[in-house]
Amino acid sequence: MVGPANVQLMNIEGFRDLLAPDGQVVLAEAAASDVGESGLLATASRLRERYPADLVAAALTQVRLRERGRAKFGADAARMYFTPAGLEQSTRASVAKHRAKRFATYLPPAGRVLELGCGIGADLIARTREGVASVGVELDPLTAEVAAANLTVFALNGPASIRQGDATEQDPTGFAAVFADPGRRTARGRVFDPRSYEPPLDTILDLAGRVPAACVKVAPGIPHEALWGDAAAVRGPVEAEWVSVAGEVKEAALWLGELAGDVGRRATLISGDADPVVETLTPVPGLGDPQVRGWGRYLYEPDGAVIRAHLVAEVAARLGGGLADPQIAYVTGDALLPTPFATAYEIEDVLPFSVKRLRAELRRREVGVLTVKKRGSAVDVDRLRRDLGFARKAPRGAPEMTLVLTRVGRDPIALLAHPARV
Numbered sequence: 001m002v003g004p005a006n007v008q009l010m011n012i013e014g015f016r017d018l019l020a021p022d023g024q025v026v027l028a029e030a031a032a033s034d035v036g037e038s039g040l041l042a043t044a045s046r047l048r049e050r051y052p053a054d055l056v057a058a059a060l061t062q063v064r065l066r067e068r069g070r071a072k073f074g075a076d077a078a079r080m081y082f083t084p085a086g087l088e089q090s091t092r093a094s095v096a097k098h099r100a101k102r103f104a105t106y107l108p109p110a111g112r113v114l115e116l117g118c119g120i121g122a123d124l125i126a127r128t129r130e131g132v133a134s135v136g137v138e139l140d141p142l143t144a145e146v147a148a149a150n151l152t153v154f155a156l157n158g159p160a161s162i163r164q165g166d167a168t169e170q171d172p173t174g175f176a177a178v179f180a181d182p183g184r185r186t187a188r189g190r191v192f193d194p195r196s197y198e199p200p201l202d203t204i205l206d207l208a209g210r211v212p213a214a215c216v217k218v219a220p221g222i223p224h225e226a227l228w229g230d231a232a233a234v235r236g237p238v239e240a241e242w243v244s245v246a247g248e249v250k251e252a253a254l255w256l257g258e259l260a261g262d263v264g265r266r267a268t269l270i271s272g273d274a275d276p277v278v279e280t281l282t283p284v285p286g287l288g289d290p291q292v293r294g295w296g297r298y299l300y301e302p303d304g305a306v307i308r309a310h311l312v313a314e315v316a317a318r319l320g321g322g323l324a325d326p327q328i329a330y331v332t333g334d335a336l337l338p339t340p341f342a343t344a345y346e347i348e349d350v351l352p353f354s355v356k357r358l359r360a361e362l363r364r365r366e367v368g369v370l371t372v373k374k375r376g377s378a379v380d381v382d383r384l385r386r387d388l389g390f391a392r393k394a395p396r397g398a399p400e401m402t403l404v405l406t407r408v409g410r411d412p413i414a415l416l417a418h419p420a421r422v
């Protein structure tokens with residue numbers, strides 16, 4: 001039975017039946033039916049009148065996953081195959097394409113990539129489309145078959161192939177590079193210790209050390225000490241690229257050996273899916289720390305990838321601004337300048353933090369919709385919203401305000417601001 005809000009567990013036999021000609025007929029019919037919340041049950045019973053229940057369930061599961069997959073893969077999702085976990089863990093097409101281009105640029109023309117844990121094959125597909133041949137190794141037998149089916153869908157078999165097996169037992173000899181996007185989620189939830197990644201990070205790095213180049217995707221929260229310095233887990237030159245999509249930090253990619261460029265850190269911002277726009281920021285040699293100054297007319301909130309890559313000084317320099325507190329990544333300046341690397345706000349008022357004072361100021365301005373942001377503040381935002389009388393939805397058209405909670409030194413500060421359009 002396919003529940004309205006979820007999808008049924010899949011098995012290999014069911015997936016193979018779906019790929020067979022009879023299964024494809026059911027899948028095509030399911031894809032053309034209403035599988036939304038309200039129509040799903042009726043569609044399932046109608047299809048079950050003519051087709052085996054297991055096949056109908058497998059087809060509906062796949063159609064539901066394809067709908068979900070559209071956010072990451074656009075129109076391709078309607079042709080792809082997924083498992084629930086495989087979709088969840090897969091790299092968004094725009095990010096995979098950006099990464100694939102780097103492989104295509106830096107690897108020798110016939111250089112092949114060994115991918116350790118390829119999942120449903122999103123990165124593998126993107127690289128093959130950029131002309132880079134790969135072998136994808138996948139431990140989970142069903143996921144491996146799903147990845148192979150995806151290669152067939154896009155006619156990428158040949159330059160790309162799937163090996164079902166344990167990545168930790170592979171011999172990378174002869175490959176130009178290793179790529180790994182290890183699982184960071186187990187049955188017990190998200191894992192933070194890279195030794196608990198699947199495959200584990202140290203095993204991946206050992207294999208990576210045996211080929212001329214490598215790329216490993218890790219959690220964006222990876223500490224800089226793990227990458228550079230005496231305690232670093234990574235040996236040799238590494239470039240860490242923090243990637244955000246539409247303002248949300250998605251991953252850090254570690255580029256090693258011949259894939260490492262000539263900078264250590266990079267923030268990459270990707271926006272748009274069909275024709276992604278990629279903006280990239282790297283350290284300015286000799287720049288030093290940003291200046292510390294009083295609040296200017298504008299507040300700039302750097303993109304999370306910029307902050308993770310420790311490139312706030314570069315953004316401040318571009319904006320002719322500085323920091324009000326040297327520890328807090330809010331840039332302030334007097335000029336409104338366009339930048340993809342930060343979101344600009346016009347500061348209306350700078351107040352010492354006080355609930356009573358804020359309530360009075362917001363009431364005086366007849367604010368109806370309040371957006372709260374914070375950095376360097378321990379205030380409980382939900383509670384503050386209630387205390388300020390903003391727990392309920394505001395009427396349409398009510399004046400809007402952005403409240404920024406931060407501090408300068410030990411002093412808690414509240415900024416009243418508006419998004420600024422350049």
Ligand SMILES: C[S@@+](CC[C@H](N)C(=O)[O-])C[C@H]1O[C@@H](n2cnc3c(N)ncnc32)[C@H](O)[C@@H]1O
Pocket residue numbers: 086089090091092116117118119120121122123124137138139140143165166167168181182183184198199
């Ligand atoms: C995060 S997913 C990869 C997603 C892939 N980059 C994509 O975009 O579709 C990690 C995959 O590694 C697989 N895996 C975990 N341990 C493995 C191992 N020892 N050998 C091979 N695959 C493994 C998991 O089954 C999972 O499918």
